[in-house]
Amino acid sequence: xxxxxxxxxxxxxxxxxxxxxxxxxxxxxxxxxxxxxxxxxxxxxxxxxxxxxxxxxxxxxxxxxxxxxxxxxxxxxxxxxxxxxxxxxxxxxxxxxxxxxxxxxxxxxxxxxxxxxxxxxxxxxxxxxxxxxxxxxxxxxxxxxxxxxxxxxxxxxxxxxxxxxxxxxxxxxxxxxxxxxxxxxxxxxxxxxxxxxxxxxxxxxxxxxxxxxxxxxxxxxxxxxxxxxxxxxxxxxxxxxxxxxxxxxxxxxxxxxxxxxxxxxxxxxxxxxxxxxxxxxxxxxxxxxxxxxxxxxxxxxxxx
Numbered sequence: 001x002x003x004x005x006x007x008x009x010x011x012x013x014x015x016x017x018x019x020x021x022x023x024x025x026x027x028x029x030x031x032x033x034x035x036x037x038x039x040x041x042x043x044x045x046x047x048x049x050x051x052x053x054x055x056x057x058x059x060x061x062x063x064x065x066x067x068x069x070x071x072x073x074x075x076x077x078x079x080x081x082x083x084x085x086x087x088x089x090x091x092x093x094x095x096x097x098x099x100x101x102x103x104x105x106x107x108x109x110x111x112x113x114x115x116x117x118x119x120x121x122x123x124x125x126x127x128x129x130x131x132x133x134x135x136x137x138x139x140x141x142x143x144x145x146x147x148x149x150x151x152x153x154x155x156x157x158x159x160x161x162x163x164x165x166x167x168x169x170x171x172x173x174x175x176x177x178x179x180x181x182x183x184x185x186x187x188x189x190x191x192x193x194x195x196x197x198x199x200x201x202x203x204x205x206x207x208x209x210x211x212x213x214x215x216x217x218x219x220x221x222x223x224x225x226x227x228x229x230x231x232x233x234x235x236x237x238x239x240x241x242x243x244x245x246x247x248x249x250x251x252x253x254x255x256x257x258x259x260x261x262x263x264x265x266x267x268x269x270x271x272x273x274x275x276x277x278x279x280x281x282x283x284x285x286x287x288x289x290x291x292x293x294x295x296x297x298x299x300x301x302x303x304x
Contacts, residue, residue: 044121044124044125048120055120056109069147075105075106075107079097081145082145082148083146084145085143085144087143091111094110094144095109096110096143098137109129114227116128117129130286135255168290169228169234169289171229172206172223173291174289175206175214179204179209181301186207187204188204188207189204191223192207193210195224202225206223230285230286231289231293232256234294234297235262235266238269238274244268246267246271248271250271251271252267256285266283272304274297
């Protein structure tokens with residue numbers, strides 16, 4: 001198979017000028033996904049640029065290097081690259097910059113869509129966060145830069161940066177597990193979603209849960225089967241799928257605001273003993289759902 005690579009951007013020679021952005025051919029799907037996914041869980045290391053440990057800019061540099069794009073070494077220098085992008089116009093693959101020290105740009109991450117970013121952060125290493133996290137990242141956001149332009153298909157691949165779907169559940173996986181738990185008829189493979197063909201492995205399960213209103217597609221008629229799902233999103237899905245109601249008094253978590261759309265669903269799930277959070281009063285509503293967590297939730301629901 002002929003390899004296709006994104007052309008390098010030699011912005012390291014233009015630290016104080018705007019870098020011209022050109023569209024270019026991307027690496028194959030497997031190359032992008034495979035090279036990026038291996039970094040999830042790599043520990044944080046100040047000044048780190050290898051798999052023994054990354055700092056924030058060391059991580060972004062490595063991921064973009066794998067895609068054939070040269071980034072400057074530090075977060076401050078990377079902020080000098082590319083073209084400025086409004087927060088309302090973010091695209092998958094954009095670099096996001098934050099002021100965590102009180103003295104200017106000190107942190108960088110990669111936007112992966114749906115308000116999520118991936119980065120190497122102190123104490124957690126390579127992990128995910130909500131760009132608008134009201135408790136930390138939201139108030140420290142400075143701006144975004146686009147150092148490469150990806151078409152729609154390429155964006156879908158970049159969105160999977162460091163997401164290991166042997167660990168994290170996709171929307172298709174969640175639909176399949178729920179359909180199995182509810183013993184739904186999955187013989188009808190016509191889901192009605194333009195991105196789920198009847199020949200797709202989970203087409204029957206997706207069609208079954210969609211008919212019951214357990215899952216919905218987006219405004220463009222897509223189900224997005226390969227997209228990850230958050231813990232808040234699965235709370236809503238499970239409440240609807242199993243017809244749950246508050247079993248006791250309202251249960252609250254410190255990271256689930258009272259005015260959040262997810263509050264009632266998380267509370268119902270917790271009141272039924274399906275989740276207890278992390279033991280420190282946090283639910284982790286914006287964290288990506290792990291497959292083992294999905295199976296655990298379903299097992300608890302089935303044993304009720």
